[in-house]
Amino acid sequence: MPLPASRQGQIYCYVEALSAGHLTLPEHLFISPCPPNSRKTVPSLSFLITHPTSNLLFDLGLRNPQTAYASSIRTHIETRQPLTTTPDVIESLASLSLAPKDIATIILSHIHWDHIGTPSQFPAPSQFVVGPGALALLGTGGGTTGGHSHFEPGLLPADRTLEITEFPEDIGVSNDTLKAKDWFGDGSLYVVDAPGHLQGHINLLVRTEGGWVYLAGDAAHDRRLLMGVKEVAVWENGGCIHSDKEMAVKTIAKIRKLRDLGVEVILAHDKEWEEQNRERIRPEWILAHE
Template sequence: MNLPPPTPNQAYCDVSAIDSGHIGGVLLGALIDTVKDDGRGDLPCLTFLLRHSRTREPFLFDLGIRPDIENLGDVLDLVSRMDLKLEGRDIPAALEKGGLSRTDVKHIAISHIHFDHSGFPPAFPNATFLLGAGVKTILEIQDPDFKGTMYSIDLPRERTNFLDSSAADWAPIGPFPRALDFYGDGSLYIVDAPGHMPGHLNVLVRTSADGGWAFLAGDTAHDWRLLTGEAMVGHHHTFGCIHEDPAKAQEAIERVKVLLEHPRVRVLLAHDSPFVNANAADGMGYWPDTIESL
């Protein structure tokens, strides 16, 4: 499996993690098939800040759980029935502690509109929001009535671009059939990642001028055991599977497994418990620090 080699003076992005919330009491059987009965666990939530090596333009991937969880809307009924415990985060405040203003953020890609990724978009007054085209249909049909789903988003439509992965400027990269070279310089690719829900997006980003990469997998996999082969996609006896199309989700997982064979690709999950357990206590890799490139 090959990825595009770097060009002379190749642009890249620094990547930083941001704590964007926490979900307690997750029914793990809906995620992986190795958990029996009603086994529960906790999931951290991560947002990622990317900064272009030349322009220093900030780009956010996901916004986590909004801080005022009482305003999550219809999803709170499902949260209650699943007996989840939520903690939200103020992402603009986290940015500003590291010296970056919310007004500086020009682009925010939201992997999908589940409540633990969609945050509170209106907090970013100058940002354009990037979502997969499949989300537009959902919003047109269901918004604002999201009862019975995990959907929740307060989206400034006038500042939103719905990205169509069938467009001519999307092309294969590595194991992925459709990706958009966002800046046009090979530094950041938005990747079509179907399966979890319509319009689900991932990000493949260069992390050095000499061949390092990071893959931000969103909810393609919620647990590293899905990527190591220790588990397969799960199905809870009451709440079903976390993925809306489990077969396509498994295909997406297999593509990430192929990517893992590349020695200079670091894969990061939206709910990356090993990363959090290894780094959160001392802030390694968390904004304003950066995640080391491979």
């Protein structure tokens, strides 16, 4: 079965995109072919998922202020200017009359700097959720994937963080499926194993009354990769924005098939989606202050 079937008395979630900062990407490091000096300012989106029982966040976007990052990340941030950190996820929640205490669960697609926000702003008993192997990265840095791969020790509260290790359900087309976990057990929200970009990279498949929505994190950094008109870039030193390029390309292909089934796919840095869906992004006041 390509997508999970509806159940009797099916439960639905509601998805709201939250502004959580913008950064500028040197496009040639992400897609190919591409002019060497091409740069694009993109969002780092967070998403509020409302289930009848609780509120969840998927990703926390950029940290505000950016000076609160560790020195190694602040050095990397200089290559991503212009960069803005307001409105951040806290301000965006406030525009919906919500505060961090109203969020039961924060699911991080992965722990790169532009997705982690400031976890300490979310008090107990809120729970953090990460993908397999993500916690082992904390306190490490550098490597072949560039200056952005520095991970703070103690980023997440150990007593309130769950690392998912099992994805018992198959979602996708034929034998080319993604592995997933039915988060609430009611078919409304699936946490999807989406390997390739970084150890522990996960996505969400959300059942809404208007159809399926797939929150793809950094599975791809440009919509043209999903369209098949661009390829993942390989750097001069042989590196790549993904820790496992071959696996990332396979994950992109699987997500593309979901899109072909009518699933709305939203990337974390999806500039084109942002431009086409301004009315779906909170807070509304950013539209009048750009």
